[in-house]
Amino acid sequence: MAEYKQHQRLFDRFDENRDGKISAEELQQCVHLIGKDMSYEEAKAAVEHNDSDNDGLLDFEDFVRLIEGGSEEEKAHELKEAFKMYEMEGCGCITPESLNRMLSRLGESTTIDECRGMICRYDIDGDGLLNFHEFEIMMRC
16 A cells, blocks of 8 residues: 555656656656656657557556566566677677677767776676676666
C-alpha cells in the first residue's frame, strides 16, 4: 500500500498538466529534474515501450510498469541487449574503446582514460574489461 502511494505521488509529479497521463516531454523533464539525463528520443521510446493502449502516453499502470521495469524475464533480455550494444568487438566484454564508441553514439564526449575509469569501478576481476556479470552489477547500482 505504501509503495502504491509512492508511485501515485511520483506519477502526479510527472503529470505536470494533470491530464492523468504522462507524455514523453513530461517524462524527459521530470527525469532531468531529478538529476538524470534522458533525451527526448529515449523518453519517447520508454513511453512507446510501456504504452498499453497505444495513445502515445503513459497512464498510471503503464508508469508503474516503467518504473518497476517489467518482468524478470524482460529485464534479463533488455540487459543482454544493452550489453550487446556496448560489446562491439566480439570479445564478450566491454572494452574502454567500445564503451567510448557507444557513449559517443549517445552524444557523450569521453576520453579512453575516462572510460577506463568507468570500467574500473565495476571490474571485479581486474582485467580492465567488463564481462556480462560485471555489467549486470553496474546496471543494478
